[in-house]
Structure formats: C-alpha cells, structure tokens
Amino acid sequence: MKTAIPDSTVDDPRVRPELILGGNDFTTVTDKVAGLMERPRPPRAWYIAFAVSLALTGVLVAMIGYLVLTGVGVWGLNNPVGWGFDITNFVFWVGIGHAGTLISAILFLFRQKWRTSINRFAEAMTIFAVVCAGLFPAIHVGRIWLAWWLFPLPNQQQVWPNFRSPLLWDVFAVSSYMFVSLMFWYMGMIPDLATLRDRAKTKVRQIVYGIFSLGWRGSNRQWHRYERAYLLLAALATPLVVSVHSVVSFDFAASQLPGWHTTVFPPYFVAGAIFSGFAMVMMLIIPARQYFGLKDIVTMRHLDNMSKIILATGSMVGFAYAIEFFMAWYSGNPYEMFTFLNRAMGPYSWAYWIMVSCNVLTPQLFWFKKLRGSIPVLFVASILINVGMWFERFVIIVTSLSRDFLPGSWLSYTPTYVEILTFAGSFGLFFTLFLLFVRYLPMVAMAEVKSVMPQAHLEEGIHKGLGDYWGDMPQQHGEKGGHHRGGKS
Amino acid sequence: MTAAQKHSGTPVQGAAPVPDTGVFGLLAEFQTVPQLMAAAEKVRDAGYIHWDSHTPFPVHGLSDAMGLKPTRLPYVVLAGGLIGGAVGLLMQWWMNAIDYPLVISGKPLFSIPANIPVMFELTVLCAAIGAFLGMLVMNGLPALYHPLLTNDRFRRATADRFFISIEADDPKFDAEGTAGFLRSLGSSAVEEVRG
C-alpha cells in the first residue's frame, strides 16, 4: 500500500480532482475491499468492539425485558411529560438514518460522484439506525404485545387505526423508509455480492454469496435496467427521505403546544436529520478508513465535502433556531414567548446551551479549510454534533411538555437508570449490526467506485468532462490536462 | 432443462445450422473499457442478436454501443406508484369514513389533508417495489444457474475484466467464424462455454 497519498483537497477550478487516489485500478480496488471480508479473522480490535457492543445489546434486551414485565412506570415519565427519552431516542436515531439515503439518492441525483466511496457505508448505517429508531415507539406504547394494532390489520375489536393521527403517519413513513432503504441497499449490493461469490474460496461462502447475489452476471442487458432502476429508486427515495423526517416533525408540529407547533418544523427537521446523519457517517468512517486501509478510497476530499455539508445543514439548523426565537417574540403570544425564554433560561437551560454550542457553534469550525483537514477536529466535532442533536430533541420534547399552558400542571422530568441504559443499549445494537456489516459485507460499493475511476471511461469521445466528477478536464488554454491518475490505463 | 437445451429446441431462421452440442456460446475477454466498447459496436454492426457484454460496473455508453432500446421499467414504477397511491387513499377512506367512522379532533371523517402523508408513503413504497422487483423480473433474476457462471475466466467479470458473450442460438453463430471474429476484435482470450 502506498504511504503517501496526494492531497486532493486543493482547489483548482481548472481540474476536477480525482476521487480515488493511490494509483488504484479495478483489480486493487476489488482486492482491497473484498479482501477485508476474506481475511480468515478480523483484527483483535474488532473482537473487542464486538464484545462490548454485544454486551450493551444484552443490556438493551434486559432493560426492555424489565420494562415489558413491569410496565412503563420504570421510566421517569409523568403526567405532563409523557414523552421523554423514548421519543428523543426515536427522533435521534431516525435522524441519523437520513444520511445514507441522502448520500445514495440525493447526491446521486446531483451527480456528486464522490458519494460512491461512502454510500454503502452510510446506507448500512441508515438501516441500523432505523432499526434502533423503530424500537423506541414500539416499546413506549405500554402493552407492547399489542403494538401490531398500529398497522391496519383486522383485529377482534374490528377497529381500524385512526389515519388522521400524525403518529400513524409516522408508522407508515418509518416503515416505508425502512423497506425502501433496505431495497436500495440490497440492490446496490447485488453486483458486489456477485464479486464476493466469484472470489469465494469456501463452499459456505460460495453458497451464501451465491444465493444473495441472485445469479448476477454483470451482463450489460442487466446493467441497463439496473441503472434505470437505481435512478428511479433514487428519485423515489429523495422525496421519501424528506417526507420521513417531515412526518416525524408533524408528530410535534401538528399539536398546539408552544415550542412544538411551528410551521418551519418540517424543513428544519430534515436539515437537522441530514446534519446529524452526516456527523454520524463522519464519526464512523474516520476510524474505519484508518483501520481498514481505505484512505485512498475514502480520501480527505470526501471528508472535506462531508464537513461542508455538515456546515451547510448545521447553519440551516442554527438559522431555524433563530427564526423560531424571533417568531416567538413576533407572534405576540405570551405562551410562545415564555416557552422560548424557558428553554434558554429555565430549569433545562443547560440542555439548551449544550444544544446551541454543539449544533450551531461546532460546525462553524468547518468554515476553515485547515480545520476541515484535521482528522482529530473532524472526529471530535462529529461526536459533539451528535450529542447536540440528541439534546435538540430532548430540549424540544421535554421543555415544551414540562411547562405548558397551566402552571399548576408543570412537572419536571428526570430519566431513570432504565431509560439511560436502554439508550446506551441501543448504541450496542447499532454497533453490533455495524460490526457484522463490516465483517461480512462489502463496506465500499466496489462496482460504483469502479465506475467513477478514470479507467472506466473512454480516453476521448463522448465522456469527456460531462459534468462527471472524476477529473480529466482539459486545461484552460488548449493544452490537455491529461489524466492525472496513477494506475494503468 | 439447461439453457442450452432450451435454446437448441428453438427453431432458428437463417442459414447457419444450430450446433446441438451442448455449447452455450463463446466468451471473449477484453482488458479495457475502450476495447470492449469498440468490440461491442462491431458485434452489434455484424448483426448478432443473442449476445451480451459483461462488465464489473455499468459502463456509460455501452448500451448505445450495443444498440439496446430504453427499458420499459419506468412504466412499471408509474403503475406501482398509482396503485400505491390509490390503495392508500381508498384504504383510509374506507377504514375511517365507512367501516369505522369516528370523529377525531373535529376533522371530517374523510379529510384529504390528513390522508396525504400515508397516501404519499404508500405511493413511494409501491413505486419502489415496482422498481426493484421489476428490475429483477425483467433481468431474469434470481437465476441460480447460468452456463456462463461455470466458466472460470468469467469469475473476473465481476472484478476487473470485460467480456462479450455470443450465444450459440444466434442465427449468425458459427463456432469457428464467430471465434475468429471475436479474436479479430482484440479479445485476449476466446473460450467456448458449455451449458
């Protein structure tokens, strides 16, 4: 492996930077990515991480078991504060689950080819985050064995769900999202599973990868429809991903509660979801590219681009905070004004200021190229952003509920150890699934990465500089920039 | 029944006799994308019908080089979306306004604005299922057996090599002539694939 990787973050408008560095060609990309899954055993760190995650998952199972056997009284919920950690965690995890589809679908439609190095990773993260998210509404309903009543299935009471409730929209939005993300993820993986099948040395691998690759043989008649299907799925997933967090925001905004009911919630929640999702991708990919030797596939430029998206969405979130505050005053409504002052100066003001400093101030670091190029800064900032986004949901939910219209019914909320451990356990579940993913499935979309490498295109002719993001622009004054690539042509 | 048996049972118009020898066809390997593209254009122009290119990733422009027509997949997706949307709306109308009418928060029993989110989600869901399943069905997947997958060289079709396969049931197929033709296109190896 090359040790020196050239800096592709330099801005030169005359040349599109190369996406994949280190002189890779199709063979080395395949070997590098597939090789990770073909090692007889993963590094020791994987086992340690897996053991910790599995133990935390055990904590999650125990806490849920305790909750089911005892009742929701084991949580710190009370009369005004009927939603606490449960829904905070739900919104937090759903938000995390937005980056995957954003990278796969929206950046695809925007022809951002750099997404190919990170999309598989982010899609996997999306699915595991949605799994964690789906858990919380299911367990907070009380009698969780009746959670299937959420779906329009015939039951012995002959009652149908109330479709005019935002909570039911949520059921449909999150389950559709889960299903579509899963299809998108799996479909993207079929060619790579075929690669693994064709490289498989053991019978078990041949059979398992053989079944899941569905007999894919890279035929262009197949690719032809596959690419169309991918484009259509991207075009469908884009409004879907926006709708999911909009519907989540409706859970709050369709109410009449000050601090919840505000019209900017849908786009603001979507921006916040993308913000936190990208931060989570960043947080996971920094160690992954380090550990698995993927620095030439997930380059500094990828991190640079991601931090710019984090800056943009973080600023949108900060902007929405400001507009909400202004409008609370402008509304002339004393309850609105009180709610916002209470957030900033009331009993939960510590949470509010954690939120503001993590979500609004932290991403401002990314205005500076030097800081965007520093791995420790990126890593710490992405953790802080995730902390901040969790607190954002906590602030919205708890401050508004604990002090609403009637001072006589105010009550504050303190989580119990069960809630805290359940939340910690959900991280265990997330990381367990994630570690299994990096062990057994291709964490970089090999076929897609290959398609954006210079070797995938003709030297001359119809592909020159077609808004592709892979480079090869002719220099300004006549002379050709030539291929700035290592590798063979 | 293997693919080759199936193919050999099909009557073929044209002069070339169909060799009923259990041969699936010929597989030609290419090293680079430009070579493959040039070869695909020539195979297309030579008038072959039952042939295909195999690449580890979608090669931009190859469908044109092969002369493929646009796929009809978008219509499947459109149909899926329309069905999903209609089912979504009718379901909500029937369940909330007809079968179990219940007044909630002063909203009409059938309130379109409140029904849009679920209708939208089902539209997208069904359209996406249409795209996914439509792609699989049109591509003949899942297919757990294919003669090409028995070829060792073909294993690199999903990694770093490019192939053109011409099937034996193509009217213009002729074991000797076609192999020579493929070699003349710059193929680094031409092999017979048995099915």
Next chain:
Amino acid sequence: MQRADITKDNLQLGARAAKVTWLAGAIGLVAIAAAVLLGLLSSDGGESFATAYLTAFVFFLTLALGALFFVLLQHVTGAGWGVVVRRPAEAIAGVFPLFAVLSIPLLFNLHSIYPWAGGEAASDHVLAGKAAYLNVPFFLIRWIAYFGIWSLMASYFRRTSARQDGSGDPALTIKMERLSAPGMVVFALTATFFSFDVLMSRDPHWYSTIYGVYLFSGSVVGFCAVLPLLTLSLQRWGRIQHAVTREHYHDLGKLTFAFVVFWAYIAFSQFMLMWYSNIPEETSWYLRRLSGPWSGFSLILLLGHFVIPFWLLISRGVKRRPATLAFAASWVLLMHLLDVYWLTMPESSPTSLGFSLMHVLCLAGVGALMIAAVTYNLSRSALIPVGDPRLDESLSFENV
C-alpha cells in the same frame, strides 16, 4: 458528445440591446405613470394602486432573488454544467438598484399597504407589542439594508465574472467560491426577513416561521422558469446558439421540476400544520384564502402550480424540446405570478379577487423596466462567461 463549438457564436448582445432597453424603458415609465395617475384619481386614497403595485413589485423582485440565489449556488457548489447560463442569471440579479428606485412609490404608501403603519395600529394591543419591529423608521432601515446588500452581492459576482472574461484567471473563481458561502448566509437572512416585512406583515397578527422558505421556494421556481425563456429568446435573436444546448435546457427543466416539488412541499407543510392545529389566530389567514372567490383561486394554484407542472416536467421529452420547455416555463411563471397575487391580495380584497386595470398597468410597468434593465446588463459583457475555467465542462455537458 463533443465540446460545443462556440467560435461562430455571437456572444455579444450589441446594438440590439440599446433599442430594447430604450423601448422597454419608455413603455415601463408610461405604464407606471398611468398607474400612478389612475391611483391619484381614484377615491380610495391610493390603496388600489399601492396593492397592485406591491403585487407587481414583489413578483418581479422574487425573480431577481431567485437569480441571485442561482448565482450563489453555482459558485458555492463549484458547478460546471451551468456556466453557460450564468450570465443571464447575473443580468437578472443585477436589477436590484432599479428595484430600490422602484420601491419609492411603495414607501410612500406604507400606510395603505400595512395595517401596522396606519392609524389603527395604536388601538391594537397585539400590534403595540410588535411595534419595536413593525414601525416605519425601522422598516425603512431594513429596506435600505436589503437592497444595499443584494445590489452589492449581485454586482460583485457579475463584475468579478466579467473581469474574468479578459484574464481567465482561475483565482477569481476561487475567490467567488469562497465568498459565495457567507453570501448564502446573508442571502438567507435578508430574504427571510424581507418576506416577513414585505408580505407577511400585510396581516400583522398572523405569523408563520416557514414563510421565508415559502417565498424563497416560489422565487426560485419563478427564476427557473425565466432563465430558459431568456436564453431561448437570446438564441432566437441569433446569440449563443451553440453554447446553450438541449442538455442545459434539460437540466434547467429538472431544476424547475425540483423546485416546483419543493414549493409544493413547503406550501403543504405550512397549510397542513395550520389546518391540523386549527388555532384561530393562524387559520384566519387560510380562511380568507379558502372562502369566496379565493377558494377557487387556491384550487387553481394547487393544480396549476403543482399538479400540472409536475406531470409536464416529469417528461424527459418536454424538458429537451425548446418549444415544449418554453410552454412549461411560461406556465410555471404565470403560476408564480398567481402565487404572489394569492399571497398579496386577499388581505385588501377578501371578498373579491380584486383584479383591475391597475394590476395590468403595474405589471406592465415594472416588468418592462425590468426587461430594460436586464437587457442593459446583458449588453455590458459577453453573454457567456468566456473566461470561466469550467466553461469547457459546461460546453460539453451531457445528461446521463
């Protein structure tokens, strides 16, 4: 596809511009003078003039705001495809100084446009609470700030790009990219508060945090419709015939489609939340728009601003043929006008649509002056940024 050959293209507007500028300018001035005169003669204290003028002013101004956003977006993303259509966008964004002047009739009529500026404000305790923000001097200060900032931003990006025509210096591109990011922040702030000031405060009791996003989405829709119409006219006049290809039109069509859907999303979000929560102080605004003749108008907006353009623009063929794209773009532009009308008029005319000759005169006047300004701006430099380092990429752009 090869890089488009622009060596034979006519890249200058030339003498044609002066003629159009003078003619359109004269028509504009006459129409506005007629509208003012009609207003002075009417017995309503100038209210019909002021509201009609406001509609026209906001409609055309939003196109320029959309253009400014487009220019900023091109730079902030380092986009390659849109280089050949950036000049027309820069020219449209260059009309802010004109609109600063055109706002004078509005500023003289604040009392008949905004209840908070009139006599009844003193007796309304809600308005008294908002007086720190909604008062005439502060409004004027903000107004000057908006137009000053927008004029400066638009002029900076237009001039820098024009400077690059001669030198081809890539450092200028980097400089514009650097400034476009904070430019976006400034744009978001000014455009949002402008929307609160100019339209939302028409009903000063009502408020909606998404209002700025709503007006923004409509502005971009309007601009996306104007841009292909403008480049098509330029090509009709024999300019930039090879530089702008059907690939660019296809992409502009996609952008229009995307923002039409975005507009619908924002409009639905605002409506849904107010309809669902059913809080009287919020629903009053929708009640006005959903009763009497306005209910039909709202339905037309739903169909015309979303459903019809959605199905029109989803087709690849429509976006790639100049004639069909021109039709779709004109339709969308008309709908954006209806949208602005729908935002502006019901407050002063709740029981009728209130359309009159005054609207025709004001639209013709402001529109003609805008055309004059845009043609003048276009004539000041080449019609495409010939020195842009990404010009080649744009010229050989092809949709996948």
